[in-house]
Amino acid sequence: MSKGRFGVHGGQYITETLMNAIIELEEAYNHYKNDTQFQKELSELFQNYTGRPSRLYYAEHLTKKLGGAKIYLKREDLNHTGSHKINNVLGQTLLAKKMGKTRIIAETGAGQHGVATATAAALMGMECEVFMGKEDTERQALNVYKMRLLGAKVHPVTSGTATLKDAVSETMREWANRIDDTYYVLGSVMGPHPFPTIVRDFQSVISKEIKQQMLEKENRLPDVVLACVGGGSNAMGAFYHFIEDTSVKLIGCEAAGKGVHTAETAATIATGRLGIFHGMKSYFCQDNYGQIAPVYSISAGLDYPGIGPEHAWLYDTGRAEYVPITDEEAVEAFEYLSCVEGIIPALESAHAVAHAMKIAPNMDKNKIIVINLSGRGDKDCVSVAKYRGENINE
């Protein structure tokens, strides 16, 4: 079996033209992940630039209102640039710099990963180009402006469905065309090996901190860890250090869009099947002939037809559970958390909040749920207002 496998999933299903770059990346990562100087620099950036450790906040009002399990929020939304994306981006950009690359490229859906990448590029003095589906550039004009403000060039992608999956394809093409000076900062725990491992390692700081903070606050491990899943980077980060602790239930919340029985969904585990795409074997939304399905979710960050290979494996082994959450449920949770705790969650993260709202009331008061609040919701106010039939100017 080839490298980078999680059960049958993962691997390196890419064109021969990308193999040099992938081999170079793997060698560099294997070297730097154990390099104390690299880890020291990254840890300083995490503390002083991102603002880590992020808080583990006891959501007392939410807990009381739901009347069941005790709920904690892991506040990744308080990170610099407003989401967990910065963890991975700082790690990979630092790696790119150590490798002697001068230019970084990235795909982005809603623009969160693009903004984080443009931020890291500005910080570390690298050239940056971001590929974003044309439709997304129109829906997320503010993020496009931010990326340009940070000095990045944004390329609207018009191929295919002009959304996230096409942005990934286009960034892969660009990488194959210019490998010498360019590093591809992939934004999720997906793609060919070693990306799923690299991104998971940089995001695993989330579960490392949760574990430590939970022991300090409660002197025990949580019973449930909840996170939303598109490609699955924030969930992988929040799950990783709990995989061995089998008493901790891990639940990933997928975007069901308008429902898993409609075509307008992005719930890969609920509706997809095993396939090979974007460099990996995993579960994908696809038709009978293996054509990748156009997917839909109100949340652009979960609007991806696949799931990272390690999640696919956690699902196969039963270690993690994956549940679909509809647009309507996510929007309700978005509004509920805003009112109850004064915290506006990203629509992506609201999928995890929605599931907590379903399960917490049925759990004992001595049980503990941690929700990974992966991002803040400022970016989503316009689309939620629109969903509720209100038109506001950005």
Added chain:
Amino acid sequence: MSNIKKVFEKGKTLIPFITCGDPSIAITEELIYTMQKTGTDFIILGIPFSDPTAESDVVQSANLRALTNGITTDKIFDMVSKIRQNTNITIAFMTYANVVFSYGSEKFISKSAELGIDGLIITDLPFEEKIEFLPLCKEYDINLISLIAPTDSQRISMIAKQADGFIYCVSSSGVMGTNSHIITDISDIIALIKESQNIPCVIASGTATPQQAAEIAKQADGMIIDSAIVEICEKYGNDCVKYVQEYIQEMKQSISK
């Protein structure tokens, strides 16, 4: 000896690439007959994929046009089965891993063998992942074609030694050769391949002119023309057949000079 190797015994080989179902499966069928009329011995039939990550804009659009027109793997199998009553032309399928995997790898490969398909080229299948389809290809006697791009000499030899049928050489603009151990010159790559195994080497070229074809023919055993034909299909739609024929004839003359 495989049919593919036999083709190259006749000399420099021009291998046209057609995206099945663009502009329609009926035209694809006509194009195959036309290719044969021009004396073409070997063609590559592309099975469209929704997300052809490695393709140029031209080929990407052709894939999407064909899928929008309702082409499916089964319709392509039916078409090949039909033309097989009239032609023995050597055919390789070219597609992406998910098209084969999702159909059921064994079902796809055994069906291809039944239809007299001689080769299978999977764009997103590097050496490291060959095992995914190689045992089935061996079982059903189909050559799983290896691709080689500019890389170091060790990798070139590693791939070449285990390659079947012919080697698909890809020139890549991504590697500028600042990395000293990467071999970018196509003649050097081919020389290294031949040291490892005496196997036909074919260069893939996009929008090739007859002059370029003549130049490539000097270096390799053959050339694949992909986007040039796809562009003609895009430009002329249902009237493309005669223009493709003219183009192939011109190219064939230039490589046999």
